[in-house]
Amino acid sequence: MGTGAAVVGWRRRPAFPQEPAINTAIRRTARLTVAATACALALTTGLTACGTVKQLTAGEKIADAFDKLGDGKTFKAELSVDATADQLVAFGKAVDDPIERNAAEALADLSLTVSVSAKKPLKDVEDFKKAQAGGDYNALATSKDVDLAYEIGGKKSGKNYFDFRVVGGKGYLKVDARGVAQLTGESTAGIDEMSAALPPSFKVAKDLLDGKWISFDPALVEELSKQAESATGKAAASPSAVPSLDPKAVEGFGKALKDVFAKNVTLEDRGASAGLQQIHVSANARPIVEGFLKAAKPLVKDLPTDTPLPDSAPATVPDRKVGADVYLRDGALSHATFDIAQLTDKAGPEIHFPIRIGFGRDVPAIEAPGGATEVTKKDVEDLTKGFGEMAGGDIEDGGPTTGPGDAAPLTDAQLAELAKLGMSREQAKAMNEAGFTFEELKEFVQLKS
Numbered sequence: 001m002g003t004g005a006a007v008v009g010w011r012r013r014p015a016f017p018q019e020p021a022i023n024t025a026i027r028r029t030a031r032l033t034v035a036a037t038a039c040a041l042a043l044t045t046g047l048t049a050c051g052t053v054k055q056l057t058a059g060e061k062i063a064d065a066f067d068k069l070g071d072g073k074t075f076k077a078e079l080s081v082d083a084t085a086d087q088l089v090a091f092g093k094a095v096d097d098p099i100e101r102n103a104a105e106a107l108a109d110l111s112l113t114v115s116v117s118a119k120k121p122l123k124d125v126e127d128f129k130k131a132q133a134g135g136d137y138n139a140l141a142t143s144k145d146v147d148l149a150y151e152i153g154g155k156k157s158g159k160n161y162f163d164f165r166v167v168g169g170k171g172y173l174k175v176d177a178r179g180v181a182q183l184t185g186e187s188t189a190g191i192d193e194m195s196a197a198l199p200p201s202f203k204v205a206k207d208l209l210d211g212k213w214i215s216f217d218p219a220l221v222e223e224l225s226k227q228a229e230s231a232t233g234k235a236a237a238s239p240s241a242v243p244s245l246d247p248k249a250v251e252g253f254g255k256a257l258k259d260v261f262a263k264n265v266t267l268e269d270r271g272a273s274a275g276l277q278q279i280h281v282s283a284n285a286r287p288i289v290e291g292f293l294k295a296a297k298p299l300v301k302d303l304p305t306d307t308p309l310p311d312s313a314p315a316t317v318p319d320r321k322v323g324a325d326v327y328l329r330d331g332a333l334s335h336a337t338f339d340i341a342q343l344t345d346k347a348g349p350e351i352h353f354p355i356r357i358g359f360g361r362d363v364p365a366i367e368a369p370g371g372a373t374e375v376t377k378k379d380v381e382d383l384t385k386g387f388g389e390m391a392g393g394d395i396e397d398g399g400p401t402t403g404p405g406d407a408a409p410l411t412d413a414q415l416a417e418l419a420k421l422g423m424s425r426e427q428a429k430a431m432n433e434a435g436f437t438f439e440e441l442k443e444f445v446q447l448k449s
Helices: 003-012 021-045 058-070 085-094 102-109 124-132 137-141 177-183 189-197 202-210 217-234 247-262 283-300 377-392 412-420 425-433 439-446
Strands: 074-081 110-118 147-156 160-167 172-173 215-218 266-273 276-284 323-330 333-337 354-361
Touching: 058 266, 058 276, 058 323, 058 354, 085 102, 102 110, 160 177, 172 202, 177 189, 177 323, 189 202, 202 215, 247 276, 247 283, 276 283, 412 425, 412 439, 425 439
Parallel strands: none
Antiparallel strands: 074 110, 074 354, 110 147, 147 160, 160 172, 172 215, 266 276, 276 323, 323 333, 333 354
């Protein structure tokens, strides 16, 4: 069997034939962490634009602390699980969703870091001001005036699992595929097999699998899409235009959300200790969620989705106060903490699952990595050609093989099941036409969630 056949054979095997319990635990806990983080961020950052809160001493301190984030040319925020492995195991047991010891140890070490840097103080960068004041993070992500970096790594181990940067309008990416496999309890043999099986035309993919930096011009993403359509010999599903939000709806959302916070948020200055000023931010969880949903309805009504916003808060949202603690040092934000255990009635007072959001100013500026393999137009053409050959089944020694383009069409029932999992009908049909089976699409969307 030739190289291409090896690649196709690898592609058609389920990525995780016997998925270890650690993967399930990590995904479940990750979903809970994201939900709780959103709540914690709402309780803290939502205050900065609320004029009513400015009348309070504690609120004024928080608002001023957020303002200081833009004084420097760099800024960093780090989200991490602040719980020990023992706390995570105990939490999983309390909520009847066990977390294996190895999964707990992995989660306790993980952190997500987002960094921003510019050539002048961030408060003078228009796109940064928009993001800070009105939540226009899309403008920040596409700004030519700032550099961005996203990193997933280990706090204690020092490992770097994922590193994505945009420096000077150019993208850079590095992934420790083998480290991620070990993190999720998988053998690295599958990574080694795929890397060895990739044909020469897949050099960029091989370098990425082997943990090397690659660099690319974002315009090549569009180029890849167009050439993939040409190589497969059939029209690809036309991507829908990126929906734009009505500026008036965005403004209305901001005003409505400020009103929700003004009516429901309570702040308490708990004094200073060891150089840190502690301010406790609390609110009844259900009115906050209800207010957010009501404010967001006009904003998202025209967005294409199979999962519209609910009319009311889920039953799992407690109808009681939850709180976060914000810590200031020298008047600037140091960090904020939130205990996820507050969100469930099953966790007793002795059960805790803290997460932490750390803030930093005057951190090292984001730099472009050296030695990155540049993705050129020829690389895109070679990759497209390689995929096209695999799709055609011209494999020596083996004759036609199962490859992209031969998956059975999805039934209405299957499309409905995928929609419930969070994949739109349009996306499911497009990926099905590209050769993904129903079972592969289910696995794909479950891994994403």
